[in-house]
Amino acid sequence: xxxxxxxxxxxxxxxLPLVVVLLVVIGAVLKGTIFFSTANLWNVxxxxxxxxxVAVGMTFVIATGGIDLAVGSVLAAAAIVxxxxxxxxxxxxxxxxxxxxxxxxxxxxxIAVAWLRIVPFVATLAMLAAARGIAQxxxxxxxxxxxxxEALTRIGSQRVLGIPIPAIVFLVVVALGALVLNGTRxxxxxxxxxxxxEAARIAGIRVRPIVFSVYVLVGVCTGIASVLQTGQLAxxxxxxxxxxxxxxxxxxxxxxxxxxxxxxxxxxxxxxVLTFALIFNLLTLENVESQVQQxxxxxxILGAVAVQRRGH
Amino acid sequence: MTAILEVRxxxxxxxxxxxxxxxxxxxxxxxxxxxxxxxxxxKSTLIKCVSGATPPTAGTIRLLGHDLVAGRPGAALSAGVxxxxxxxDLVPDLSVSANIFLGHERRIGPLLxxxxxxxxxxxxxxxxxxxxxxxxxQVAELRPADRQLVSMARAxxxxxxxxxxxEPSAILDPPEVDALFAVVRRLTAAxxxxxxxxHRLDEIxxxxxxxxxxxxxxxxxxxxxxxxxxxxxxxxxxxxxxSEVFPERSDPHGDxxxxxxxxxxxxxxxxxxxxxxxxEILGVGGLVGAGRTELLRAIAGLDPVDGGEVLVAGRVVPxxxxxxxxxxxxxxxxxxxxxxxxxxxxxxxxxxxICDLPRLGxxxxxxxxxEHRAAAAQLRSLAVRPDDPLRxxxxxxxxxxxxxxxxRWLLHASAVLLLDEPTRGVDVGAKAxxxxxxxxxxxxxxxxxxxxxxxxxxxxxxxxxxVMREGAVVAELRGGRATEEMILRHALRAEPPxxxxxxxxxxxx
Numbered sequence: 053x054x055x056x057x058x059x060x061x062x063x064x065x066x067x068l069p070l071v072v073v074l075l076v077v078i079g080a081v082l083k084g085t086i087f088f089s090t091a092n093l094w095n096v097x098x099x100x101x102x103x104x105x106v107a108v109g110m111t112f113v114i115a116t117g118g119i120d121l122a123v124g125s126v127l128a129a130a131a132i133v134x135x136x137x138x139x140x141x142x143x144x145x146x147x148x149x150x151x152x153x154x155x156x157x158x159x160x161x162x163i164a165v166a167w168l169r170i171v172p173f174v175a176t177l178a179m180l181a182a183a184r185g186i187a188q189x190x191x192x193x194x195x196x197x198x199x200x201x202e203a204l205t206r207i208g209s210q211r212v213l214g215i216p217i218p219a220i221v222f223l224v225v226v227a228l229g230a231l232v233l234n235g236t237r238x239x240x241x242x243x244x245x246x247x248x249x250e251a252a253r254i255a256g257i258r259v260r261p262i263v264f265s266v267y268v269l270v271g272v273c274t275g276i277a278s279v280l281q282t283g284q285l286a287x288x289x290x291x292x293x294x295x296x297x298x299x300x301x302x303x304x305x306x307x308x309x310x311x312x313x314x315x316x317x318x319x320x321x322x323x324x325v326l327t328f329a330l331i332f333n334l335l336t337l338e339n340v341e342s343q344v345q346q347x348x349x350x351x352x353i354l355g356a357v358a359v360q361r362r363g364h
Numbered sequence: 365m366t367a368i369l370e371v372r373x374x375x376x377x378x379x380x381x382x383x384x385x386x387x388x389x390x391x392x393x394x395x396x397x398x399x400x401x402x403x404x405x406x407k408s409t410l411i412k413c414v415s416g417a418t419p420p421t422a423g424t425i426r427l428l429g430h431d432l433v434a435g436r437p438g439a440a441l442s443a444g445v446x447x448x449x450x451x452x453d454l455v456p457d458l459s460v461s462a463n464i465f466l467g468h469e470r471r472i473g474p475l476l477x478x479x480x481x482x483x484x485x486x487x488x489x490x491x492x493x494x495x496x497x498x499x500x501x502q503v504a505e506l507r508p509a510d511r512q513l514v515s516m517a518r519a520x521x522x523x524x525x526x527x528x529x530x531e532p533s534a535i536l537d538p539p540e541v542d543a544l545f546a547v548v549r550r551l552t553a554a555x556x557x558x559x560x561x562x563h564r565l566d567e568i569x570x571x572x573x574x575x576x577x578x579x580x581x582x583x584x585x586x587x588x589x590x591x592x593x594x595x596x597x598x599x600x601x602x603x604x605x606x607s608e609v610f611p612e613r614s615d616p617h618g619d620x621x622x623x624x625x626x627x628x629x630x631x632x633x634x635x636x637x638x639x640x641x642x643x644e645i646l647g648v649g650g651l652v653g654a655g656r657t658e659l660l661r662a663i664a665g666l667d668p669v670d671g672g673e674v675l676v677a678g679r680v681v682p683x684x685x686x687x688x689x690x691x692x693x694x695x696x697x698x699x700x701x702x703x704x705x706x707x708x709x710x711x712x713x714x715x716x717x718i719c720d721l722p723r724l725g726x727x728x729x730x731x732x733x734x735e736h737r738a739a740a741a742q743l744r745s746l747a748v749r750p751d752d753p754l755r756x757x758x759x760x761x762x763x764x765x766x767x768x769x770x771x772r773w774l775l776h777a778s779a780v781l782l783l784d785e786p787t788r789g790v791d792v793g794a795k796a797x798x799x800x801x802x803x804x805x806x807x808x809x810x811x812x813x814x815x816x817x818x819x820x821x822x823x824x825x826x827x828x829x830x831v832m833r834e835g836a837v838v839a840e841l842r843g844g845r846a847t848e849e850m851i852l853r854h855a856l857r858a859e860p861p862x863x864x865x866x867x868x869x870x871x872x873x
Contacts (some may be wrong), residue, residue: 235730236728236729236730237721237722237725237728237729237730238723238728239730240714240718240721240730241721244707244718246705247709248704248708249702250703250704251703251704251705251706251707252696252706252718253666254664254666254686254688254696254698255689255690255702255718255719255772256686256687256688256689256690256691256719257718258687278489299850314707314709315709339571347698
């Protein structure tokens, strides 16, 4: 039985944790105590928290065979909407407004994809353009200072039991995402729709509401990530989130979720996020320039996806 | 006369199914060789092998005395084989001339020689007797008959020695059929060999020279003269080799469970009404494309309909809502089992429980143990092999995959089962097993509608049979009294049937 279960595991389910362990070992050898300090390890998670939180929602979208390219712009727009309209009402209202703005953008994407039957790539590409424009328009291209929102800045800067709060939020979101994806009826329907849309229809699953919902879900995750980001910056900026979609999608795909839909793993996404964060943490510690890191990012994504395709 | 094509002992095995089990076929220069057989007899597989689209498992194909290199469409093409498939393989957005020269465009250096292609296209169309067809017209805007012409012109644009025509007349009106035949005769006069596949048996005497009959993937008669009567052909197509043992069934018939009233979806489905009782198996026969699958999909709410209603146990099922049809107790086992019925990389448990997650879970959560228990019970009652509910659906044989789909609806306590070709892709041995399961479901009180192309299955297994043709039910036969021949006659409109109800004479569709 256990042997059977092992046999059924996909290659990358085993490979990715190994990669993470390997990276930690490399880090320990190269940088010794600097890398291996708890502070640095939590920092890795802190740096991963924004893209990681988005990647959780992205896993659901990709599980249905869709994609959301707009998350970076929506991250900025949500922060600006929150900062501009809910600033005066306090931290709680700011967070609610920001998350709601993310959800609203997701809902528009969801309607476009599910009911207007626009290809996800195109629908979210349009949102990518529009949301960035909204962010710039509302903010007049200037960041909104949020230093006075104490609770918010505390989220960005403080630690609980030594763990940065954004890292905790990310871990909680991942855990919830895994529970919903693997342990609920909704999660099963998401995978069912992504795996075989016609079979899902024949089995009486209402396909369009499911498709709609995953875009709202990634919108909510993006809103949460936006709160984490503004907390760390203590301001809402219209230019944050550039390239965020790449980080989120790359983590999901490297984690083993199939872009074709129907095959997904939240644990894989988690390890995918960790892998990326560790690699760039190491590169930064090694003083590798950020342009070079950017090039490596592309190479890693290409290589990882090529390896993943061979596994199928 | 010289032999253009010699096929000897051709075998083609797909995973789980033997499509061809030893086919011989000879085509000579200048003859029209007709190929007939039931749906699934192996005609399409045979022409795919000959045209090089599919490599055969065993056997030889000799073209003009040379062995054909298997599995290379290019090799067959350059050897002079041209194929007109049933589904026209034209690119709708391109022009007539671009389609005709697709893949072997005339060129001047690297550039397309549009004018030359246009001129040659016009000439080819003129040879087919249709000089008026504009070579610049978009194929998407042409009538079906004209598209057929383009397809044929394309076949002729190469140096063709063997032309394979798969049901070329299916979409044509009688005058267009006459024109088609004239073209075919011109080709044969020029020494081209033609393989002509048609379900319209009455055409064969008009156009054919010789006939080969396929049944169950074998050549059962060859070198028959074209004058062979449709009755004799039908006899040979059916054969007497069907040895499936159909399970004993008691006379069923409880209350009416499924009522279909004036359900229509034009042009695929004309107004259709019928009832099915609890415990009854209603067969639906007819050719591929007669509207049988469309009927099932319309009942299940999977396709929008123009009108009519569906009632389960006296309650109207809202239109166009597959989820509500499932809730009302309608279950579908689609013909495309792998692409529409199952999640192949899921285990059997998840495949079976997908409709019952609310019942088997707690709140929004799923309950793996409860799912496993419920699914395993159903899977065992249907004797799915291997007896391992965690086995992936992709690893099961066709028959067992079908049982997994049935187990789903059984667990859901469906009242009506719509089965589309339930034994398609199932090995002969496993078919009996599927019949037994279906009979058992009927005995449990389900109302079953079963679309089948296997005449023996309809006659030997169903309580009643509806025969469809061109989107309409044209006959209703009693299972015990119907013969395979009667069904085929209605389906083919070969002869005005002696029994009910007489149809319109052989006019345009």
